[in-house]
Amino acid sequence: MRSYNRHNLGVAIFLLFCIQLLLVSTAQANPRYAAIVIDVESGDVLHAENADATRYPASLTKMMTLYMLFEALENGSMHMNQPLPVSSHAASMPASKLWLSAGSTIAVEDAIKALVVRSANDVAVVVAEALGNTESNFGRMMTQRANELGMTSTVFRNASGLPDNAQVTTARDMATLSIRVMQDFPQYYHYFSTQSFTYRGTTHTSHNRLVRNYPGADGLKTGFIRASGFNVATSAIRDNRRIVSVVMGGFTAASRDTHMSDLLDRGFARLSMLQRGDWIARADVLGDRMELPESPPPSAQQLAAAPETSSGQMAAGLERQLSFQSEMDIEMGSADDPIRALIAQADSPRASSGSGGSWAVQVGAFNDADQARHLATRAADQLASLLHDVRVSVAQSDGERRVFRARLVDLQESDAHSACNSLRAQGMDCMVVAHN
Incomplete structure (x- = not known):
C-alpha cells in the first residue's frame, strides 16, 4: 500500500509539473513579435515595441520589389503593358505563386496585381530578373536602395521574401518603406488596396482582410514564413489623419489582424487626444508579455558582407511544399490562438x-x-x-x-x-x- 501511494504521489507530481510547463509555454514571450505605429503627417511614433529588433520580412519584401518596379515605370525603363519573360528559375518558385510557365510572359500591370493580391513568388522573380538580370543582383540593388531610403537595418537577398537567413529587416524599416511607397508613388498606391484580380480565367483573392474589414484601411501587405510568423503592414485614414502600422511575428493571421486593428484603434485615439492638447505617455501594448527575444536573427550589419545563399537552398520544408489549399488554411489561422489568449489574460478586469x-x-x-x-x-x-x-x-x-x-x-x-x-x-x- 505504501509503495502504491508513493507511486500515485509521483504520478501526481509529474502531472502537476507537466501542467505548470504547459501554462508557462502558453504564456511565454513571443520572440518574433515587433510593432510600430506612426502618424504619417507628423512622423510621430505613437507606439513602438521591438521596432528596431532584427526580424525576417517574409512577403513584406514584395513592397520593396514593387517600389523598384514603380521607379522603373517612372524613369521610363518599363511601361505597364510591357511583357516580362518568365525564366525556368522564376517558374520553379514555390507557392504562393501564379503558376507561370517557363518561356511565357506576363505584363507589368498584371505583375503588380499578382504581387499585391496573390503575393506570387514566381512573379517576384520575373520582376527581379527584368530589373536586375539575376535575382541575386536584384537583391543587392534592393538593399542599396533601401539603405538610401533610410532602411539601414535591412538586407535583401531575394525579391519574394522566401526564407533566407541573411534577409532581415525591422518593423521601423518596414514602416519607412510603407510611407515612402505612398509618398513617392501616390499614382500607384491604389494597387495596394486591390482585393482580387483575374488572370487567364482564374480569379485570385487577396489574403489582406484588414483592407476589407478595418474601417479606413486602404492598403499595403501581408507576409508569412515559419521563421517570421505572420507579418502585416497597414495604412488607414480616420478624420483626415493617416496612420501606418507594422506588426511582425503574429501566431496566426487572425490574431495578427486582431492585434493590428487594436493598435490602429489606439493610435487614432491617441491622435485625437493629442489634437485636444492631452499629453500621452508612451508605453507598451500588452506590457512585457510578448516581447522578450530569445534567439533573434543576425543583424543587418553582421549580414551585409555574408556570403549569399540562394532562396532555393534556404526554402526547404513547409515553405517549399505549400499548396494553395494549405496557404488558405494557414491564412485563416487557428481557433486555439495563443495571442488571443494573452490579450484576454491581459485585459481581463x-x-x-x-x-x-x-x-x-x-x-x-x-x-x-x-x-x-x-x-x-x-x-x-x-x-x-x-x-x-x-x-x-x-x-x-x-x-x-x-x-x-x-x-x-x-x-x-x-x-x-x-x-x-x-x-x-x-x-x-x-x-x-x-x-x-
Whole structure:
C-alpha cells in the first residue's frame, strides 16, 4: 500500500509539473513579435515595441520589389503593358505563386496585381530578373536602395521574401518603406488596396482582410514564413489623419489582424487626444508579455558582407511544399490562438482595493502640477469599476527640468498591469512603473 501511494504521489507530481510547463509555454514571450505605429503627417511614433529588433520580412519584401518596379515605370525603363519573360528559375518558385510557365510572359500591370493580391513568388522573380538580370543582383540593388531610403537595418537577398537567413529587416524599416511607397508613388498606391484580380480565367483573392474589414484601411501587405510568423503592414485614414502600422511575428493571421486593428484603434485615439492638447505617455501594448527575444536573427550589419545563399537552398520544408489549399488554411489561422489568449489574460478586469502595493500606473508628465492631477484623476475615474479607492499621486521629478508625474499608486503589480490595459483600451496610454 505504501509503495502504491508513493507511486500515485509521483504520478501526481509529474502531472502537476507537466501542467505548470504547459501554462508557462502558453504564456511565454513571443520572440518574433515587433510593432510600430506612426502618424504619417507628423512622423510621430505613437507606439513602438521591438521596432528596431532584427526580424525576417517574409512577403513584406514584395513592397520593396514593387517600389523598384514603380521607379522603373517612372524613369521610363518599363511601361505597364510591357511583357516580362518568365525564366525556368522564376517558374520553379514555390507557392504562393501564379503558376507561370517557363518561356511565357506576363505584363507589368498584371505583375503588380499578382504581387499585391496573390503575393506570387514566381512573379517576384520575373520582376527581379527584368530589373536586375539575376535575382541575386536584384537583391543587392534592393538593399542599396533601401539603405538610401533610410532602411539601414535591412538586407535583401531575394525579391519574394522566401526564407533566407541573411534577409532581415525591422518593423521601423518596414514602416519607412510603407510611407515612402505612398509618398513617392501616390499614382500607384491604389494597387495596394486591390482585393482580387483575374488572370487567364482564374480569379485570385487577396489574403489582406484588414483592407476589407478595418474601417479606413486602404492598403499595403501581408507576409508569412515559419521563421517570421505572420507579418502585416497597414495604412488607414480616420478624420483626415493617416496612420501606418507594422506588426511582425503574429501566431496566426487572425490574431495578427486582431492585434493590428487594436493598435490602429489606439493610435487614432491617441491622435485625437493629442489634437485636444492631452499629453500621452508612451508605453507598451500588452506590457512585457510578448516581447522578450530569445534567439533573434543576425543583424543587418553582421549580414551585409555574408556570403549569399540562394532562396532555393534556404526554402526547404513547409515553405517549399505549400499548396494553395494549405496557404488558405494557414491564412485563416487557428481557433486555439495563443495571442488571443494573452490579450484576454491581459485585459481581463479584476476588482481590487488598489492598496498596499509598490507599483504605479503613470499616465502622463506635465510642466504644470494641476494639469497632471487632472489627468490622473480622470484616469482614476475611468478605473472606478476595476480599482476601488485608488490613490492619485503627483510628484515632481528630480533633475533640472521641472516635470510633474501623474500616477495612480500603491498598486499590486498584477493590478497595475490590468489597470494600464484598461486605460489603453479607452485610448489613454500609460506605463507600469515601480513606485516607492
